[in-house]
Amino acid sequence: MDLLDRATADEYASWFRALADPTRVQLVELLARRQEPMSVGQIVAAMGLAQSTVSQHLKILTGVRFVLVEPVGNARYYRINDACIECFPSAADLVMGKPAPTAPTGAC
Amino acid sequence: MDLLDRATADEYASWFRALADPTRVQLVELLARRQEPMSVGQIVAAMGLAQSTVSQHLKILTGVRFVLVEPVGNARYYRINDACIECFPSAADLVMGKPAPTAPTGAC
C-alpha cells in the first residue's frame, strides 16, 4: 500500500534519465553498433557536436555505467557496458517489482 | 556509420523521459501493484502531492501510453497499460537495433 521507496525510485529514474535525451540515445546506439571502443574525438566527428557537449553526455552515461572508459595514452576510449545494458530494467521489470541490479560495484 | 535517425531517437527518448522522474516511477509502480484502476483522488491520497501535480504526471504517462484512462461518471480511472509496459524497450533492445513498437495506434 505504501509507495516505492524514494531512494529506489530515484535510482531507477536516474537510469531512465540517462537515456531521456535523443542525443544520448544516438550516442549509445553508436557505441553499440561499433564493436571497438571510440575516442572522444571520434565521437565528436561522428556526431557533429562540440567536444564539451560530447564529454558532458559521456559523463552522464558513465555515471550510470551504461558506458565504460579506458584511458590509453592521452586519449580515453569509451565502450558500451554490455552487462549494464542487459540488466537495465524495462518498464515491465520496474513495475513487476524486479529489484534490478542495485549492486553498484557488482557486475553492473 | 551514420547515426540513429533523429526522429527515432526522439521517440525513444520520450519513452525514457516518461520514467526519468522518481515521482512518476513511484506512480507507475503504484498503479501496477494495484490491480484495480485508481481515480485521481485516490492517487493524490496515496502520494501526498497536490492534485494538479498528480494530474500533470498522469498526462505525461498517458501521453506515452504507459497508463490508460477511462472516464466513469465524474471521475477518471487510470490503470497500467500492460501491453505498452511489456514492449517498452530496455537499453539492450534499443542498442541491439530492435525497432521496438513504433506503431502508435497498435497494440502499444
Added chain:
DNA sequence: ATCGTCTATCGCCGATTGACGATGATCTAG
C-alpha cells in the same frame, strides 16, 4: 622544458521541468 594534442571542467545562456495554487470545465446529487 616546451609545444601540440586530447579531454574534462567551468561559466553562461535559453529552454524545459516539477511543483504549487487558482481557475475553469464537467458531471452528480438534491
Added chain:
DNA sequence: CTAGATCATCGTCAATCGGCGATAGACGAT
C-alpha cells in the same frame, strides 16, 4: 436549477538541462 465533487488547465516560480565557447589539466613528441 443550484450546490458540491472531481479533474484538467493555466500561470508562476525555482531548479535543472542541453548546448556552446573558453579554460585547465594530462600526456606524447620534439
